[in-house]
Amino acid sequence: MNDICVLHANCQGEVLKSLLDRSSEFTKKFTIHYYVNYTREAIAPSDIENCSLFLYQNLGPHFGDLSSAVLLSRIPQSCQAIRIPNLFFKGYWPFWMNDVKIIEFADSVLERLIALKLDPQEILRMYLSGAHPAFNTIRETAKSSLAQDLEKLRDTGFSTVQSLFESLWQKEQLFYTINHPGLRLSVAVANDLLRLLSLPRLNARDLQGFVHPYADFIHPIHPIVGTHLSLPFTGAAVTYPVYGKMMTHKNFVLAYLTCRLLNVSNFAAYLNQIYKIP
Secondary structure, X not given: OOEEEEEEEOHHHHHHHHHHOOOXXXXXXXXXXXXXXXXXXXXOHHHHHHOOEEEEOOOOHHHHHHOHHHHHHHOOXXXXXXXXXXXXXXXXXXXXXXXXXXXXOXXXXXXXXXXXXXXXXXXXXXXXXOOOHHHHXXXXXXXXXXXXXXXXXXXXXXXXXXXXXXXXXXXXXXXXEOOEEXXXXXXXXXXXXXHHOOOOXXXXXXXXXXXXXXXXXXXXXXXXXXXXXXXXXXOOOOEXXXXXXXXXXXXXXXXXXXXXXXXXXXXXXXXXXXXOOO
């Protein structure tokens, strides 16, 4: 019978589990019991008290019994505990704001323009043309967000992730959304972890046919952000997968404004089921 591996993580844990399940050497030793941390999913006492490997994203004291400090105090002395990355990058989406009560993927600039009660066409014109002071903060936001992630990665053992992130973020799109790393970074996280466990890295054969669980939605990037940051993978004509459809950034913004006019907060459901590109 395999040893128990408790994986306590956000949505990035789902991707990591999918990749680790493709490692024959890992699956020979461990069976992953994945618990979603941000929903405060309860961890079975038998799992945390008998696990041989504990993979976790650090959670502070406000998570109570599910905080990392408490969970680490409950694992067996023989259990190997590894803190895994919790990647979050605003560089491609500097206006993102965490306010799902208003709308998913909330945009601070669009919300400021909406608050002025401008005509939707004027909002669209101003936003797409960059006619707002917030556009002057694009470089600083990217620099700050990158520095925060690299600092979190420093001294964690996930050196490949750190190196790829730092060297490639302006050359290829490394994130699908602010907290959904793309395939390259996700594989790097899995391979760095396997290295820490003294197990072979995933190879091309292991990854054959693998589909990233979140590849169906890539948050479109404002072309002006691309210009400011010299991102070769952006532009007004670039299309992004959005729940089975391909959308330009402009079409995405039009859908956003339509949702706000209709007072619909579940933007993902609207994009997934209702919005039709002409």
